[in-house]
Amino acid sequence: MSDQMEVPELGIVSSFRFAWRQLTSMRTALILLLLLGVVSIPGSLIPQRTQNPMRVREYFVNDPTLATWMDRLSLFDVYGSAWFSAIYILLFISLIGCVLPRSFEHLKVARALPPITPKNLDRMEFHHRWSGSGDELDLGRSWLVSKRFRIREFDGAISAEKGYLRETGNLFFHLALILILIGVSFGALFGMRGEAIVNVGERFINIPTTYDSLSYGKLFRDQSLPLFSLTIDNFEAKYSPLTNAPQDYTLQVTVTEKPGATPVKRIIKVNSPLSFGSTNVYLQANGYSPIVSVRDKTGAIVLQGPTPFLPQDGNLTSIGAIKVPDSDPQLGFVSAFLPTASRDKVRGAISVFPEALDPKLLFSVWRGDLGLDRGVPQSVYRIDTSKMQKIALKSLKVGETYTFAEGSITFDGFVPWVNLQVVRDPGKIYALFGGIVALLGLLASLFTRSRRIWIRSNTSGEVEVAGLAKNSAPGLENEIGLLIAHLRKVGE
Numbered sequence: 001m002s003d004q005m006e007v008p009e010l011g012i013v014s015s016f017r018f019a020w021r022q023l024t025s026m027r028t029a030l031i032l033l034l035l036l037g038v039v040s041i042p043g044s045l046i047p048q049r050t051q052n053p054m055r056v057r058e059y060f061v062n063d064p065t066l067a068t069w070m071d072r073l074s075l076f077d078v079y080g081s082a083w084f085s086a087i088y089i090l091l092f093i094s095l096i097g098c099v100l101p102r103s104f105e106h107l108k109v110a111r112a113l114p115p116i117t118p119k120n121l122d123r124m125e126f127h128h129r130w131s132g133s134g135d136e137l138d139l140g141r142s143w144l145v146s147k148r149f150r151i152r153e154f155d156g157a158i159s160a161e162k163g164y165l166r167e168t169g170n171l172f173f174h175l176a177l178i179l180i181l182i183g184v185s186f187g188a189l190f191g192m193r194g195e196a197i198v199n200v201g202e203r204f205i206n207i208p209t210t211y212d213s214l215s216y217g218k219l220f221r222d223q224s225l226p227l228f229s230l231t232i233d234n235f236e237a238k239y240s241p242l243t244n245a246p247q248d249y250t251l252q253v254t255v256t257e258k259p260g261a262t263p264v265k266r267i268i269k270v271n272s273p274l275s276f277g278s279t280n281v282y283l284q285a286n287g288y289s290p291i292v293s294v295r296d297k298t299g300a301i302v303l304q305g306p307t308p309f310l311p312q313d314g315n316l317t318s319i320g321a322i323k324v325p326d327s328d329p330q331l332g333f334v335s336a337f338l339p340t341a342s343r344d345k346v347r348g349a350i351s352v353f354p355e356a357l358d359p360k361l362l363f364s365v366w367r368g369d370l371g372l373d374r375g376v377p378q379s380v381y382r383i384d385t386s387k388m389q390k391i392a393l394k395s396l397k398v399g400e401t402y403t404f405a406e407g408s409i410t411f412d413g414f415v416p417w418v419n420l421q422v423v424r425d426p427g428k429i430y431a432l433f434g435g436i437v438a439l440l441g442l443l444a445s446l447f448t449r450s451r452r453i454w455i456r457s458n459t460s461g462e463v464e465v466a467g468l469a470k471n472s473a474p475g476l477e478n479e480i481g482l483l484i485a486h487l488r489k490v491g492e
Helices: 012-023 026-039 041-045 053-062 064-072 082-111 136-146 164-190 428-447 476-491
Strands: 126-131 150-153 157-162 192-199 203-205 213-216 229-239 246-256 264-268 274-276 279-295 301-306 318-324 331-338 341-344 348-351 360-368 388-396 401-404 407-424 451-457 462-469
Touching (some): 012 082, 026 041, 026 082, 136 150, 136 157, 136 451, 136 476, 164 428, 192 203, 192 229, 229 279, 246 279, 264 279, 279 331, 301 318, 331 348, 331 407, 451 476
Antiparallel strands (some): 126 462, 150 157, 192 213, 279 301, 279 407, 401 407
């Protein structure tokens, strides 16, 4: 006969119950919440493919081996990765399994009467005993009711309880977290976010091909895009003459909400977007697009029109690339646009004010292969000059022309551009409501004092008053002192 105890194996149902109890414990929920915060760190430190694809491409150019392994681990798409989604879903399930049973249990407790008076009140944290007049129960009942205590009378004693809102706030806080997760997940599945740079005078049509960058939720479809178009009529930016800080941005547009509809004039400001149902159009940024005319040796125009430049500072000193692939040889202009040109002894040519008071276009002329036929994505603001030759360095004011051996370039003027951000986030209202509820629930949980008070009077006239504060909440001793003072004063 063996002395070892045989432990029966868990069946499928028992194993599932054990796993469910472990997953829905508060400890597991806290671990998953902490883990979710930790795994979000790479998404903040490493450029994400949906937000900054050019930076991601630089990783592959600088260190292809490391970038390949990072891509396999989904570090360039952290929030859409399988492992991030797994943690997110497990946290969601854990919170539901943890909070919902507690909510039902708390609902039963909140509707039930306070527990009957314990036999030994002298074991409580606060306890007082004296010889009374016999009216203490009636006096105590009226005092407790006036203080909004829930009371229960049984066998010559009163049980009173107050502070259910503490646990209610705690549960509402956790339920709000679930609502926030639902809102975030709903937005991630059915939302979209896109950006487009549009010059003043141009038209933006809400179709995928007009966006400079566009990201969809996993269940979002092109057919869900609202059919509207915007014509950029005018853009006004006001800056402080003392600090150069922006004071106001006003974008005037003509809106056509659907094909055949009557166009209407609308205004977009930074904190006042244009709404089309659950889709909002925001004014995200602004800059300048220099207008140039480039001619070849024969005088024929090979490029003409505005080119958006990227601002580098608060004074809108902007850099850009003017690429002329149709010329022979191909030409490129590595350029900078200064709205209000000046010269610094250290930094050289700079802009000293964001408004175009004295605009100037600076550029270097390059000839050779622009690399547009290699199939490798390029930044629209930079030129790959590795296979090109620098032939000139020049600056122009509006209306001036520079002629070189391969042709000429004329600085015709400039137009402002605006960056429109189109966002559809159907889950944000749920996340916002969940955030408000979570804050209110947290405040209720932190500042509500849960406590119980008992009053007992026996046939010999002896009166006992005792109290117990849950979670060692302060203030109960003073409250019992007021009750005793009331009973003794009125009783006398």
